Amino acid sequence: MNMDMKTEAALQLSSSQLRIGGQAEIILCASLFYFRNPRAHWRERLEQVKASGYNAIDVYFPWNYHELEEGSWQFSGERDAEAFLQLAAEVGLWVVARPGPYICSEWDGGALPAYLFAKPDIVIRSTDPVYLKAVESWFDRILPILAKYEQGRGGSVICVQLENELDFYDCPDPKGYITALRDMAVQRGIQVPLIACAGQGGLYEASGLVEGVVPTCNFYPNDKDPEFEHKVTAYEQRLSASNLPLLVTETNRSHFLLRRLLSCGAKLLGPYLQVSGTNFGFTNGTNNWGDPLAFMTSDYDFYGMVSPEGHIRKEANEGQLLRRLITAYGESIALAESAPASDIATLNTAATGTIVQQQLRLKHGGHLLFVAGVGEREEAVQLKLHQAGGGEAVIPQASTLYSVPATCAILPIEVPLAAWGVNGTLSYATAELTDVHCETGGRTVIVFHTRHEGEIALRLEEPAMLLAEAGMTVKAAEAGIDSESGSGEYLFTFAPQQGTIASCTVELANGHVLELVGLASADALLMNAIGEGSGVTIGSEIVYDAEPRDVAVNWSLSEAQTAAPIAAEAAAPLAAPDFLERNGIYRGYAWYEAESAVPADQAVRGYLIEKASDVISLYADGEYLGTHTPGGASRFIPSDKAGSKLTVRAEIWGHTNFDDARLPGLRLNSLKGLTGLTAVTGAKKLTNWRVLRVGTRDIQPELTAVDCDDSNWAIVNFGNWLSPDHPSAEYFRNSFTAGSDADTWTLHFKGTKSLAQVFVNGVSVGSVDPFDPYINISEHVQPGERVQVTVFLERVLGLGAGEVIVYEGSAACGWRLSASEEAGLLANAEASRQTASPSAIPVTLEAGQVAWLYGKLPEAASANGWRVNVKGSHMKLTVFFGGTIVGRLWTEGGKSRPVFSGGSQDSFFLPGPWFDQAGENELVILLEAVEHGASAELSSVTFVPTGIRQQP
Numbered sequence: 001m002n003m004d005m006k007t008e009a010a011l012q013l014s015s016s017q018l019r020i021g022g023q024a025e026i027i028l029c030a031s032l033f034y035f036r037n038p039r040a041h042w043r044e045r046l047e048q049v050k051a052s053g054y055n056a057i058d059v060y061f062p063w064n065y066h067e068l069e070e071g072s073w074q075f076s077g078e079r080d081a082e083a084f085l086q087l088a089a090e091v092g093l094w095v096v097a098r099p100g101p102y103i104c105s106e107w108d109g110g111a112l113p114a115y116l117f118a119k120p121d122i123v124i125r126s127t128d129p130v131y132l133k134a135v136e137s138w139f140d141r142i143l144p145i146l147a148k149y150e151q152g153r154g155g156s157v158i159c160v161q162l163e164n165e166l167d168f169y170d171c172p173d174p175k176g177y178i179t180a181l182r183d184m185a186v187q188r189g190i191q192v193p194l195i196a197c198a199g200q201g202g203l204y205e206a207s208g209l210v211e212g213v214v215p216t217c218n219f220y221p222n223d224k225d226p227e228f229e230h231k232v233t234a235y236e237q238r239l240s241a242s243n244l245p246l247l248v249t250e251t252n253r254s255h256f257l258l259r260r261l262l263s264c265g266a267k268l269l270g271p272y273l274q275v276s277g278t279n280f281g282f283t284n285g286t287n288n289w290g291d292p293l294a295f296m297t298s299d300y301d302f303y304g305m306v307s308p309e310g311h312i313r314k315e316a317n318e319g320q321l322l323r324r325l326i327t328a329y330g331e332s333i334a335l336a337e338s339a340p341a342s343d344i345a346t347l348n349t350a351a352t353g354t355i356v357q358q359q360l361r362l363k364h365g366g367h368l369l370f371v372a373g374v375g376e377r378e379e380a381v382q383l384k385l386h387q388a389g390g391g392e393a394v395i396p397q398a399s400t401l402y403s404v405p406a407t408c409a410i411l412p413i414e415v416p417l418a419a420w421g422v423n424g425t426l427s428y429a430t431a432e433l434t435d436v437h438c439e440t441g442g443r444t445v446i447v448f449h450t451r452h453e454g455e456i457a458l459r460l461e462e463p464a465m466l467l468a469e470a471g472m473t474v475k476a477a478e479a480g481i482d483s484e485s486g487s488g489e490y491l492f493t494f495a496p497q498q499g500t501i502a503s504c505t506v507e508l509a510n511g512h513v514l515e516l517v518g519l520a521s522a523d524a525l526l527m528n529a530i531g532e533g534s535g536v537t538i539g540s541e542i543v544y545d546a547e548p549r550d551v552a553v554n555w556s557l558s559e560a561q562t563a564a565p566i567a568a569e570a571a572a573p574l575a576a577p578d579f580l581e582r583n584g585i586y587r588g589y590a591w592y593e594a595e596s597a598v599p600a601d602q603a604v605r606g607y608l609i610e611k612a613s614d615v616i617s618l619y620a621d622g623e624y625l626g627t628h629t630p631g632g633a634s635r636f637i638p639s640d641k642a643g644s645k646l647t648v649r650a651e652i653w654g655h656t657n658f659d660d661a662r663l664p665g666l667r668l669n670s671l672k673g674l675t676g677l678t679a680v681t682g683a684k685k686l687t688n689w690r691v692l693r694v695g696t697r698d699i700q701p702e703l704t705a706v707d708c709d710d711s712n713w714a715i716v717n718f719g720n721w722l723s724p725d726h727p728s729a730e731y732f733r734n735s736f737t738a739g740s741d742a743d744t745w746t747l748h749f750k751g752t753k754s755l756a757q758v759f760v761n762g763v764s765v766g767s768v769d770p771f772d773p774y775i776n777i778s779e780h781v782q783p784g785e786r787v788q789v790t791v792f793l794e795r796v797l798g799l800g801a802g803e804v805i806v807y808e809g810s811a812a813c814g815w816r817l818s819a820s821e822e823a824g825l826l827a828n829a830e831a832s833r834q835t836a837s838p839s840a841i842p843v844t845l846e847a848g849q850v851a852w853l854y855g856k857l858p859e860a861a862s863a864n865g866w867r868v869n870v871k872g873s874h875m876k877l878t879v880f881f882g883g884t885i886v887g888r889l890w891t892e893g894g895k896s897r898p899v900f901s902g903g904s905q906d907s908f909f910l911p912g913p914w915f916d917q918a919g920e921n922e923l924v925i926l927l928e929a930v931e932h933g934a935s936a937e938l939s940s941v942t943f944v945p946t947g948i949r950q951q952p
Contacts, residue, residue, distance in 0.1 A: 010150060010151035010152050010153075010158055010191070010192045010193075011151065011158045011159055011192055011193050013193060013214060013244055013245055013247075014243050014244070014245065015239075015240040015243045015244065015245065016240065016245055016265055016267070016335070016336070016337045016338075017245055017267070017335060018245050018247070018267035018268060018334075020094065020151065020158060021151070021152070024331050024334035024335045025055070025267070025334055026262070026267055026268075026269070026326050026333065026334050027055060027056045027094065027267065027268040027269065027270075028053060028054040028055055028056065028258075028269050028319065028322065028323060028326075029054065029055075029056040029057060029058050029094075029096055029249075029268060029269065029270040029271075030049045030052070030054045030056070030057050030058075030270075030271065030274035030275055030304075030305065030319075031057070031058050031059070031250075031270070031271070031272045031273045031274055031275060031304075032045055032046065032049055032057040032058075032059060032274075032275040033059060033060060033105070033275075033277055034059065034078075034081065034084040035060075035062055035065050035078075035079070035277075035283075036276075036277025036278055036279065036280070036300055036308075037275075037277045037278075037308075038078070038911040038913055038914060039077065039078050039080065039083070039084075040911070040913030040914075041310060041911065041913070042083075042084055042087050043087050043090075043091065044310060045275055045306065045310065046087055046088055046091040046093060047091055048275070048305075048306050048310065048312060048316075049093060049274070049275060049305075049306070050091055050092060050093055051316075051320075052274075052305050052306075052312075052316040052319040052320055052323075053316075053319040053320040053321070053322060053323025053324070054093070054274070054319060054323070055092075055093060055094060055323075056093055056094035056095065056096060056158070056268075057088060057093050057094075057095055057096070057275075058095070058096035058097075058098060058161075058249065058270055058272075059084070059088075059095060059096070059097060059098065060098045060099075060100070060103040060105050060107075060111070060164075061081055061097065061098065061099040061100065061103075061142050061146075062100070062103055062105070062107055062111035062283075063099075063100055063101055063103075063111045063112060063113060063138045063142075064108060064109060064111050064112065064113040064114065064586075065079060065111065065283070066079055066081070066138075066141070066142070067113055067137075067138065068586075069115070069584075069586075070113065070115045071137075073141060075141070075145075081142070081145060082145050082148070082149070085097075085145070085146075085149040085155050085156075085157065086149070086155070088149075088155070088156055089149065089154075089155040089156040092156075093156060094151065094156045094157075094158045095149070095155070095156050095157045095158065096157075096158065096159055096161065096195075096249065096268075096270065097146045097157045097159070097160045097161065098160075098161040098164065099138075099139070099142045099143065099146065099160065099161075100112075100138075100163065100164060101125075101135045101138055101139075101163070101181075102124075102125055102163055102164055102166075102169075102668075103164050104164050104165060104657050104658070105164075105285075105657065106279075106284075106285045106287065106296045106300065106657050106902060107279070107283060107285050107654075107657055108282065108283045108284060108285050108587070108654040108655050108657070109285070109654070109655030109656070109657065109668070110164075110285070110655075110656075110657040110658075110668065112124060112655075112668070113134075113586070114581050114586035114587070114655055114672075115581065115584075115586060116131070116134060116669075117581055117655070117669045117670070117671055118579070118581040118582045118671065122669075123172075124668065124669050125163070125166065125169055125171055125177065125668075126171060126172055126173065126177055127172075127173055127176045127177050127180055132180055135181070135184065136184060139184045139185070139188055140188065143160075143184070143185060143188035143189065143190055144188060144189060146160055146190065147188065147189035147190050147191065150190075150191060150192050151192065153191070157192060158192055158193075159192050159193045159194070159195050159214075160185060160190050160192060160193075160194055160195070161194075161195045161196065161197060161216075161249070162178060162181040162182065162185065162194055162195070162196050162213060163177075163178065163181060163196055163206075164197060164199075165197055165198065165199025165200075165206060165218060166178070166196065166199075166205060166206045166207075167198050167199055167200055167201070167202030167203075167205035167206040168199045168200060168658070168659065169659050169668065170659070171205070173208075174204060174205050174206070174207070174208040175204075175208030175209070175210055176208070177208065178196055178207055178208040178210045178213055179208060179210050182194055182210055182212055182213050186212075193214055194212060194213045194214065195213065195214045195215070195216050195247065195249070196208075196210075196213050196214070196215055196216065197215075197216045197217065197218050197249040197250065198215060198216070198217055198218060199218050199250075201217070201235070203215040203217075203235075203238070214244055214247070215239070215244075216247040216248070216249040216268075217232075217235050217246065217247070217248055217249070218248070218249055218250035218251065218272075219231075219232065219248060219250075219251045219252075219261070220250070220251065220252060221252070221257070223252055223254050223256055223257045223406065224374040224375075224405075224406065225374070226355050226374045228257075228260060229260060229263065229264055229355070229357040229358050230357070232246070232260075232261060232264040232266070233264050233265070233338060233358065236264050236265045236266070236338060240265075245265070245266075245267040245268075246264065246265050246266045246267065247266070247267060247268040247270075248261055248266045248268060248269055248270055249268065249270045250270055250271075250272040251269070251270065251271050251272065252271060252272075253271045253272070253273065253274055253302060253303070253304040253305070253315060254271075254315070254318075254406070255315065255318035255319060255321075255322050256318075256372070256406045256407055256408050257271075258271060258322065259322065259370065259372075259408035259410060260358075260370065260372055260408055262322075262360070262370075262410075263338065263357070263358035263359065263360060263368075263370035263408075263410075264338050264358055265336075265337060265338030265360070267334075271304065272302075273300070273301075273302045273304050274304035274305045274306065274315075274319075275304065275305065275306040276299075276300055276301035276302070276303075276304060276306060276307050276308040276903065277300045277301075277308050278298055278299060278300060278308050278886065278887075278908070278909055279296065279297070279298045279299075279300050279902075280298070280884050280885060280886060281587075281822060281884060281885045282587035282588050282652065282654070282821065282822070282885065283654070284296040284297070284298060284653055284654040284888060284902075285654040285655065285656060285657035286614060286631075286653055286654050286655070286656045286657075286665065286666070287656055287657050287658045287660075287666070287901075288656075288658050288660040288662070288663075288666055289899070289901040290898065290899030290901065291899060292631075292660060292662050292663060292666060292771065293629065293631040293663055293665065293666065293898060293899065294898065294899045294900065294901045295614070295629075295653050295654070295890075295898050295899070295900050295901075296653075296654060296657075296900075296901060296902045297888075297889075297900050297901070297902035297903050297904065297905055298885070298886070298887045298888050298889070298903075298908060299887070299902060299903030299904040299905075299907065299908065299909070300902055300903055301902070301903030301904065302902075302903070305319060308903065308909050309865055309867055309909050309946035309947070310946065310947060311542075311544050311946065311947075312542050314525075314541075317525035317526060317541075318525065320525070321434055321524060321525055324434045324435050324527075325410060325432070325433070325434045328433060328434060328435055328436045329362065329368070330419070331363060331364070332362040332363045332364040332365075332366075332419070333360065333362060333363075333368065334363075335363035336360035336361055336362050336363055336368070337360070337361045338358055338359070338360060338361075339358070339359055339360075339361050340357070340358065340359070341356045341357050341358050341359045341369060341370070343359065343386070344359055344367050344369065344385065344386055344413055345359075345369055345383050345384060345385050345386065345413065346383070346384050346386075347381060347382070347383065347384070348381075348382035348383060348384040348394050349379075349380070349381050349382045351379050351381045351403060352375060352379075353373060353374055353375015353376065353377060353379055353403065353405065354371065354372070354373055354374070354375065354379060354381050354403035355371075355372050355374055356369065356370070356371050356372075356383070357370070357372075358370050359413075362415065364416065364419060365414070365415065365416045366412060366413060366414045366415030366416060366425075366426070367412075367413040367414060367415070368410050368411065368412060368413070368415075369383070369410070369411045369412075369413050370408055370409070370410055370411075371383075371401075371403060371408065371409045371411060372403075372407070372408040372409075373403040373404045373405045373406060373407050373408070374405075375403075375405055376405055377405065378402050378403065378404050378405065379402065379403050380400050380401065380402055380403075381401055381402070381403050382394055382395065382396070382401065383395050383401070385413065385428065395428055395430060395455070395457075396430045396453070396455040397455065397457075397491060398455060398475075398491060398493050399430065399453035399454070399455045399493050399495075400452065400453050401430045401452075401453070401455075402451065402452040402453075404451055407451075409432050409450075410432050410433075411428065411429055411430060411431075411432065412426050412428065412429050412433050413427075413428050414426070414427060414428070415433075417458075420436050420438055420444050420446065421438050421442070421444050421512060422444055422460075422508070422512065422514055423460070423461045423462050423508070423510070424458055424459055424460040424461050424462075425458070425459040425461075426456070426457070426458060426459075427457035427458065427459050427489065428455075428456075428457050429448055429454070429455065429456045429457070430450065430453070430454055430455045430456075431448035431449060431450035431454030431455070431456065431494075431518060432448060432449055432450065432524075433446060433447070433448050434447055434448070434449060434524060434527075435447035435527065435530065437530040439532055439533070440532075441533075442511055442512045442513060443512075443513045443515065444512065444513070444514050444515070445515045445517060445530055445535075445536070446514070446515070446516055446517070447517045447518075447519060447524070447527070447530075447536060448516065448517065448518050448519070449496070449518070449519040449520065449521045449523070449524030450496055450518075450520075450521060451496070451520070451521045452495075452496075453493065453494070453495050453496075454493065454494050454495075454496065454518050455491065455492070455493050456491070456492040456493075456516060456518075457489060457490070457491050457492075458489065458490045458492070459488070459489045460488065460489075460490065460508070462508055462509045462510065463508070463509040464490070464506045464507065464508050464509070464514075465506060465507050466504070466505075466506055467505040467506060467507050467513070468503070468504070468505045469503065469504040469505070470501070470502060470503050470504075471494055471495075471497075471500060471501070471502030471503065471518065472492055472493065472494040472502040472503055472504040472516065472518055473492065473493050473494070473504075474490055474491065474492045474504050474506075475490070475491055490506075492504055492516055492518075494518035496518055496519060496520035496521070496523075497520060498520040498522050498523055499520075499523065499538070500520075501517060501518075501519060501523075501535075501536055501538075502517070502518035502519070503515060503516060503517045503518065503536075504516045517536050519536070519538075523538045526538050526539040526540065526541060527539070542949055543949060544946075544948065544949055545944075545945055545948045545949070546944060547944070548869070548942040548943060548944050549943050549944070549945055551857065551858065551866075551943040552858055553855040553856065553857055553858075553923075553941070554838075554855065554856040555838070555839045555840055555841060555843075555853065555854065555855050556833075556836040556837060556838050556839055556853075556854045557836060557837060557839035557843060557851055557852070557853050557854075558832040558833060558834075558835045558836035558837075558851060558852045558854075559835075559845075559849065559850075559851045560828075560832060560850040560851055560852065561622075561850075562619065562622055562624065562848055562849055562850060563619035563622045563624075563647040563649070563848075565591035565593070565647075565649075565818045565820075566589065566591075566820055566824070566825060566828040566850075566926075567591060567818035567819060567820050567824060567828075568819075568820050568821075568823065568824030568827060568828075569818065569824075570818065571591070571593055571816035571817060571818040572816065572817055572818070573815070573816055574592075574815035574816060574817050575815075576815065577592060577594070577673075577674060577675055577676050577677065577812070577815050578673070578675060579611075579671035579672060579673045579674075579675065580650065580652065580671070580672050580673035580817075580819070581671050581672065581673075582671065583817055583819075585652075585673075585817075585819045586652070587652050587821055588651070588652060588819060588820055588821035588822070588824070588825070589649065589650070589651050589652075589819060589820050589821075589825065590649075590650045590651075590652075590673060590817060590818065590819040590820075591647060591648070591649055591650070591817070591818050591819070592647070592648040592650065592673070592674065592677070592815065592816075592817055593645070593646070593647050593815070593816045593817075593818075594645075594646045594647075594648075594677060594812035594813060594814055594815045594816070595644060595645060595646070595812060595813055595814035596620075596642070596643060596644050596645070596646055596679050596810070596812055597679070597743070597810040597811065597812065597813050598642060598679045598681060598809065598810045599741075600642070600644070602642070602681055602741075603640065603642065603681065604639065604640060604641065604642040604679050604680065604681060604809075605638070605639075605640070605680045605681060605682065605683050605807075605809075606636055606637050606638040606639045606640075606680045606683075606807075607620070607625065607636075607637045607639060607646075607677060607678065607679055607680060608634060608635070608636050608637070608676075608677070608678040608680055608744075608746055608774075608807055608809070609628070609630070609634060609635050609637065609648070609674050609676070609677055610634045610674055610675045610676035610677070610678070610746075610774075610776060611632055611633070611634060611664060611674060611675040611676070612628070612630045612632070612633070612634065612635060612650070612673070612674040613629070613630060613631055613632045613664075613665040613670070613672050613673075613674075614629060614631075614650075614651060614652055614653035614654070614665065614672060615627060615628075615629055615649075615650065615651040615653055615876075615930075616628045616629070616630065616635075616648060616649075616650055616674065617648065617649040617650075617848070617928070617930065618637060618646070618647075618648055618677075619643075619646070619647040619648075619649075619848065620639070620641045620642070620643025620645070620646055621641070621643035621644060621645050622643075622645075622647075623641050623643065623848075624847050624848020624849075624932065625637055625639050625641060625848075625932065626896065626932035627876075627896045627928075627930040627931070627932070628896060629896070629898040630665070631663040631664070631665040631666060631771070632663055632664030632665025632666070632667075632670050632772075633663060633664055633665070633771065633772040633773075633774065634746065634772070634774035634776070635774075636680065636748060636774075636807060642679070646677060646679075646812050648674060648677065650672065650673050650674065652672045652673075653888070655668075655670065655672070656668060656670060662769070662771045663771050663772060664772060676744075676776070676811060676812075677811070677812040678744040678746070678807070678809045678810065678811050678812070679809045679810050679812065680807045680808070680809040681739070681741075681742060681808065681809040681810065682739055682742065682806075682807070682808045682809065683805055683806070683807050683808075684736060684805065684806045684808075685803055685804070685805050685806075686718065686734045686736060686789070686803075686804045686805070686806060687717055687718075688715050688716075688717070688734070689715070689716060689717065689718050689732040689733065689734045690710045690713035690714065690715055690732070690733045690734070691713055691714050691715075691716050691721045691730050691731065691732050691733075692710070692713045692714075692730060692731045693721060693723055693725070693728070693729070693730050694729050694730065694731065695725075695729070696729065697727075697729050697794065699757065699792060700731075703731045703790070704731070704759040704762055704764075704790045704792070705762045706761055706762045706788050708733070708790075710733050713733070717803075718732055718734075718791075718801055718802070718803055718804050719732070719752075719754070719793060719795065719800060719801020719802065719803075720801075723795075726796060726797050727794050727795060727796045727797075728793075728794065728795045728796075729792070729793075729794055730792075730793050730795075731790060731791070731792055731793075732790070732791045732793055733788070733789070733790045733791075734789050734804075735786055735787060735788050735789060736786075736787055736789070736806055737784070737785070737786050737787070738781045738782065738783055738784060738785055738786075738787050738808065739783065739784070739808050740783045740784035741783070741810075742783060742808040742809055742810060743778065743783065743809075743810055743811055744776070744778045744808065744809055744810065744811045745776070745777050745778050745781045745787070745806060745807070745808045746774055746775065746776045746777065746778075746806070746807045746808075747768075747774070747775050747777055747789070747804055747805070747806060747807075748773060748774050748804070748805040748806075748807060749768045749773040749774075749775075749801075749802050749803075749804055750773065750802050750803050750804075750805055751773075751800060751802030751803060752768065752769075752770055752773050752800065752801050752802035753770050753795075753799040753800050753801070753802070754769075754770075754793055754794060754795040754796070754799055754800070754801045754802075755767065755768075755769050755793075755794045756768050756769075756791045756792065756793050756794070756801075757791070757792040758775055758777070758789070758790075758791055759789070759790040759791070759792075760777045760780040760781070760787060760788065760789055760790075761780055761787065761788050762788065762790075763780055765777050765779075765780060773802070777789075778811075789804075791804070822880070822883070822884065822885055825878070825880075825926060826880060826883060826924065828852075829852045829854075829880070829924050829926070832852045833852070833854065836852070836854060839853070841938060841939070841940060841941055842872075842937050842938055842939045842940070843927065843937070843938040844935055844936070844937045844938075845875070845927060845929040845935065845936045845937075846929060846935050846936075847874075847929050847931060847932055847933060847934055847935060847936070848929055848930075848932070849928075849929045849936075850926070850927065850928050850929075851926075851927045852924065852925070852926060852927070853923075853924075853925040853927055853938070854922060854923070854924055854925075855922060855923035855924075855925070855941070856920055856921070856922050857915075857921045857922065857923065864912040864945065864946050864947030864948065865909065865910050865911045865912035865913075865914075865915075865945075865946045865947060866909070866910040866943045866944065866945060866946060867907055867908075867909055867910075867943075867944045867945075867946055868887075868907055868908050868909075868910060868941060868942070868943055868944075869906060869907045869940075869941070869942045869943075869944065870889055870891065870906050870907060870908075870938070870940070870941055871891070871906065871938075871939045871940040872891035872892075872936070872937050872938040872939045872940075873891055873892060873893040873894070873934075873936060873937050873939070874891065874893050874894045874929060874930060874931035874934050874935070874936035874937070875890075875891045875927060875928070875929060875930070875936040875937060875938050876888075876889070876890045876891070876927070876928040876930045877889045877890075877891075877925050877926070877927060877928075877938070878925065878926040878928075879908055879923060879924075879925050880923070880924040880925070880926075881910055881914060881921075881922075881923055881924075882914040882915075882916070882921075884914075886908050886909065886910060886911075887907075887908025887909075889905065889906060889907075889908065890905075890930070891906065891936075891938070892906075893931065893934075894930070894931035894934065895931070896930055896931055896932070897930075897931075909946070912946070912947065
């Protein structure tokens with residue numbers, strides 16, 4: 001793939017090579033997101049990345065973070081993307097820029113603005129002109145910023161990613177779509193290479209294999225998958241055939257896996273997510289990490305190198321170690337090519353938890369052999385080396401080599417020492433070489449580390465004399481020493497002990513001093529840089545103070561009217577209930593208010609909410625009927641409460657960042673809120689269905705027609721025909737008389753585990769499945785008339801069909817809608833403060849109750865910030881600090897609570913820089929009791945300091 005000369009000045013890509021400004025590089029790239037970290041922490045996080053051995057970051061630019069309303073753009077303050085890129089350049093980190101338009105990232109809607117979803121007939125992530133016109137407006141603003149900060153043009157952006165994991169999405173024309181994005185990028189001044197990442201391996205589906213767009217790979221395997229290298233090398237070879245290197249733009253965070261990827265020839269290693277953060281505000285996503293629905297936590301933490309509060313974790317030491325190894329081998333490893341390990345070595349033992357599958361052929365001679373522990377226990381292994389003359393040698397010779405689970409040792413084989421000032425060859429080592437220090441005065445220090453015994457075989461081409469040894473033994477290898485020249489093979493062994501440095505110093509005939517150092521792996525992770533004329537020193541592990549502090553918070557509580565809207569403006573009338581986005585509401589809370597059309601003397605069986613999401617709380621005449629998370633599906637709520645005034649509090653937790661057909665709310669373009677609310681006055685189970693087994697899955701219209709003669713069909717309960725077919729295909733027919741005083745009818749396929757296509761009076765009305773088992777048939781029903789229902793049912797291996805219930809009743813009317821985002825909620829909190837009274841933790845609320853909790857923090861509480869832990873039951877919290885939502889939490893317990901994923905589910909982070917040293921610092925918390933029939937309790941709020949280190 002050819003790039004123009006301007007692009008080559010920044011980044012050049014070819015088979016097995018990645019060069020920046022002509023210099024071959026291996027990139028360790030950490031995800032770091034400005035929108036999930038306070039601006040005051042940006043430089044610190046960037047410096048932490050660099051100190052962890054990484055030389056690049058990848059960063060998304062979320063479209064809907066900068067365009068909160070259509071045509072309203074924000075790029076200042078916390079949203080100053082340009083300032084972030086400037087800092088990255090100042091710190092000395094290259095940038096992989098990822099402006100989307102879709103980014104995924106477990107972010108609200110994958111960063112696509114929700115107003116797009118409300119546009120009629122728009123086809124997102126496609127060549128649809130309406131969608132592309134909107135993308136152009138985003139690219140008009142973000143791409144000139146990226147171009148300004150390209151490598152060599154004022155910044156450090158080395159490539160720009162178009163889209164994100166498009167192969168997870170059913171794009172009708174990947175080539176056309178990516179071509180359109182490419183052309184937009186080039187027209188807006190982007191000169192660095194354009195890339196497109198494949199999430200599940202579909203290079204064409206992700207990139208269209210468009211000229212001028214480099215396909216990259218995202219891998220998320222089981223880190224111990226013994227066949228992983230076979231998969232990766234298949235992609236490496238495919239890309240190499242197009243004269244491109246393997247660039248891994250996303251993968252798991254363990255450096256064990258990164259080493260395995262390195263063995264396969266990857267030139268860019270981009271673990272996601274090495275720097276954590278917080279989903280401030282209403283930016284959480286929803287996705288299919290549950291069963292299938294999951295809500296993303298505000299805490300965005302996959303336990304990589306840096307925590308949301310900036311604590312350095314032990315994995316950062318692994319990054320430092322890997323970087324030092326890459327630095328030690330220099331250009332030779334940067335230009336290395338992957339090859340099967342069997343070309344140079346094989347296992348000589350029956351190890352079951354160890355794999356030796358790949359090697360790197362170093363550019364300037366020698367090999368790096370990757371020995372990965374994929375089992376559950378340590379095991380002793382031997383390697384059989386294939387020698388140049390055709391012979392074989394079994395190593396180790398004088399020690400034992402152990403394979404350790406979840407480690408991948410990188411062992412040197414036949415590596416020339418000339419680049420390090422020594423006339424000789426490193427024949428092999430069973431300890432990993434990670435550091436080489438060459439001094440101008442003729443001293444070379446080479447550092448090895450291992451968890452068990454280490455063995456180092458050198459072949460020196462000039463006489464050598466032992467000067468000193470400490471904890472390391474040396475002897476002539478079996479090949480011996482040339483009696484005349486003194487040159488020959490030497491074997492060094494050491495048994496590492498943590499806290500002890502083993503070494504051996506030899507002087508060569510030319511006066512050059514070679515010092516070999518052996519460390520325990522635990523010490524190598526903490527080793528300091530070797531200075532001129534100094535020896536090896538070991539640093540200390542960072543330990544953070546995790547003890548809670550006694551923070552004297554002045555709490556007060558104001559109870560709100562249970563079902564009353566907390567809205568910034570008066571409710572607006574609605575002609576009919578509809579999704580929030582179609583009413584210009586894209587995030588936060590909304591309140592639907594309606595009147596019941598059920599006569600006062602008629603009993604109610606419950607309420608049916610239609611196509612509802614994300615968090616739906618229902619009240620009838622102020623009485624709480626429960627909170628639900630239907631995921632865009634309908635839901636029947638049993639109740640005998642016949643209220644005249646109905647209120648639904650709807651919260652948009654977040655638009656989904658994936659596209660999953662199992663639930664309506666998991667489709668990427670899904671809308672929030674609801675489309676209907678019915679007071680159910682009748683519920684009838686349909687029994688005695690007539691059934692006909694057919695041999696085809698193609699719909700036969702004559703079998704769904706009203707006048708179809710089914711008199712000879714068997715009569716069974718729904719789904720109870722025992723068929724030998726798998727999958728089975730049957731038609732079920734039944735009928736019922738619609739109530740004369742109802743206006744809404746819905747079929748509920750309760751408990752179904754099958755797929756059903758539904759026909760009413762001969763007309764197709766849609767399909768149902770186990771995740772969305774409701775279907776409204778009101779359009780095809782007349783009060784008091786007979787209704788014919790035909791169901792084409794497909795079942796697999798005996799999975800149940802459930803039962804069919806007809807709900808009928810009266811749709812609510814007289815709709816009004818109001819809403820609040822952060823500013824509106826805080827305005828209500830301020831107004832409610834007048835009725836607040838002193839309180840204390842624990843706080844208890846009755847089911848359905850809503851309250852504001854205020855907590856004034858003492859001045860001394862600022863420090864460097866706090867991790868605040870919350871305990872309770874049946875309580876949902878929306879936590880504000882400094883005018884921003886810092887946490888949305890839902891305490892454990894109850895049937896209404898959905899699955900949560902992401903980071904901590906019971907804590908939030910208060911950034912130190914957000915404390916006002918001269919004023920009052922206050923937590924403002926919206927409390928909601930969200931379990932029907934049970935009170936809610938906020939039982940404890942504890943504060944743990946951040947940024948405070950203890951000495952070990």
